[in-house]
Amino acid sequence: MKNPFVYGEEVTGEAFWNRSQEVKELARDIQNGQNVIIFSARRYGKTSLIKNVLGKVKKEGILTVYVDLYPAITREKFIEIYAKAVSRSLGKPTQKVLEAVKRLFPKLIPKIVIRGEGEAEFEFDYEPKSVFKTSLPDLLNAVHKRAQEEKKTACVAFDEFQEIANYADSEVEKEMRTVFQAHRNVSYIFLGSKKHLFGRIFQDPNRPFYKSGKHMPLGRLPIIEVKRYLKERFEDGGIQASPEVISDIAEKGAGHPYYTQLLGHILWDECFEQKRITTKDVEEGLDKMLLREGELYETILDGLTPKQKNLLVALSFEPEARVFSSQFLSRFHLGSASSVQRACQGLIEKDLLDRESDRLVFQDPFFCLWLQRKR
Numbered sequence: 001m002k003n004p005f006v007y008g009e010e011v012t013g014e015a016f017w018n019r020s021q022e023v024k025e026l027a028r029d030i031q032n033g034q035n036v037i038i039f040s041a042r043r044y045g046k047t048s049l050i051k052n053v054l055g056k057v058k059k060e061g062i063l064t065v066y067v068d069l070y071p072a073i074t075r076e077k078f079i080e081i082y083a084k085a086v087s088r089s090l091g092k093p094t095q096k097v098l099e100a101v102k103r104l105f106p107k108l109i110p111k112i113v114i115r116g117e118g119e120a121e122f123e124f125d126y127e128p129k130s131v132f133k134t135s136l137p138d139l140l141n142a143v144h145k146r147a148q149e150e151k152k153t154a155c156v157a158f159d160e161f162q163e164i165a166n167y168a169d170s171e172v173e174k175e176m177r178t179v180f181q182a183h184r185n186v187s188y189i190f191l192g193s194k195k196h197l198f199g200r201i202f203q204d205p206n207r208p209f210y211k212s213g214k215h216m217p218l219g220r221l222p223i224i225e226v227k228r229y230l231k232e233r234f235e236d237g238g239i240q241a242s243p244e245v246i247s248d249i250a251e252k253g254a255g256h257p258y259y260t261q262l263l264g265h266i267l268w269d270e271c272f273e274q275k276r277i278t279t280k281d282v283e284e285g286l287d288k289m290l291l292r293e294g295e296l297y298e299t300i301l302d303g304l305t306p307k308q309k310n311l312l313v314a315l316s317f318e319p320e321a322r323v324f325s326s327q328f329l330s331r332f333h334l335g336s337a338s339s340v341q342r343a344c345q346g347l348i349e350k351d352l353l354d355r356e357s358d359r360l361v362f363q364d365p366f367f368c369l370w371l372q373r374k375r
């Protein structure tokens with residue numbers, strides 16, 4: 001029997017748990033042409049959520065486009081990636097679709113490429129220098145135009161949207177805002193995971209996207225729901241787990257979608273033969289999970305300055321501490337408050353720490369746990 005706990009890539013079908021409130025709300029917003037801004041830390045399930053919602057509204061007749069902007073590191077790449085995503089949403093590259101593509105992007109040159117699996121899709125050639133400025137409005141209007149032609153409502157989801165904040169100038173950002181504003185028939189969903197970049201785009205009154213949509217933060221999964229899913233999955237596999245053990249797993253995963261799936265996955269593998277999970281198995285499962293993730297944590301630590309590293313370790317020992325207090329600084333030999341201030345800023349920009357009221361907290365609670373255990 002296949003392990004039902006899935007982690008890593010986005011999840012669909014059976015592996016997608018709950019989020020029914022968010023699914024309902026988002027689907028309604030899309031129907032209404034509302035723009036939505038979805039922020040969460042990495043691995044909280046943004047991509048899974050939006051792909052599930054897009055799948056649902058597509059069945060209801062909405063034209064849907066999903067764009068992953070993570071690789072769109074320059075303006076030119078942005079054009080290529082968005083054009084490809086839009087043309088993919090029109091269907092398999094037949095002659096008819098090719099004509100539609102040419103109509104939508106008159107300045108780009110489409111070509112059909114066959115991938116390894118035999119899947120055909122469009123790619124686009126263009127003269128980067130001359131075409132960038134003139135093709136951008138065409139491109140940004142394409143979905144609106146197509147939706148009008150088909151008398152449909154449309155939805156475009158930009159995943160990892162914060163990447164556009166890295167471009168050399170703000171032309172894409174400005175043009176997008178101007179063009180999208182006029183599209184009553186399209187709902188734009190902006191998803192992002194790097195807080196400092198993403199926040200800057202939407203919260204800075206001097207930037208084009210300020211107040212440009214409804215904010216929908218994506219939190220952890222409710223523990224009560226997690227327990228239900230864990231119970232069902234283990235039961236399906238004929239693996240016995242008492243209510244106490246189920247609670248223990250759910251609480252160790254702390255409602256964090258990725259870590260809960262990972263812990264579930266490990267326990268399934270470890271306990272499938274013995275058909276039973278004990279409290280001790282859960283404890284060992286957590287150790288295994290941290291061991292597995294350790295490689296990633298090590299890499300993160302390697303990329304930090306000594307001061308940042310010391311501060312993280314110190315904070316993992318005393319998560320409740322006020323880091324600028326002289327007591328904390330001297331106990332952990334952290335030097336001056338101003339240097340710690342700089343280190344903090346760096347850690348926030350690297351998305352490792354968050355400021356929550358007057359405290360600093362780890363964005364990833366398991367990174368904190370791993371540091372504590374490494375001691």
Ligand SMILES: Nc1ncnc2c1ncn2[C@@H]1O[C@H](COP(=O)(O)OP(=O)(O)O)[C@@H](O)[C@H]1O
Nearest residue numbers: 007008009017043044045046047048257258261
């Ligand atoms: N609704 C969900 N139900 C179950 N697991 C989820 C859910 N959302 C996310 N996950 C888990 O978290 C992992 C990361 O999800 P993903 O959608 O890629 O997050 P993000 O886009 O926020 O980084 C998935 O591989 C899965 O293990």
Ligand SMILES: [Mg+2]
Nearest residue numbers: 046047048159
């Ligand atoms: Mg994602």
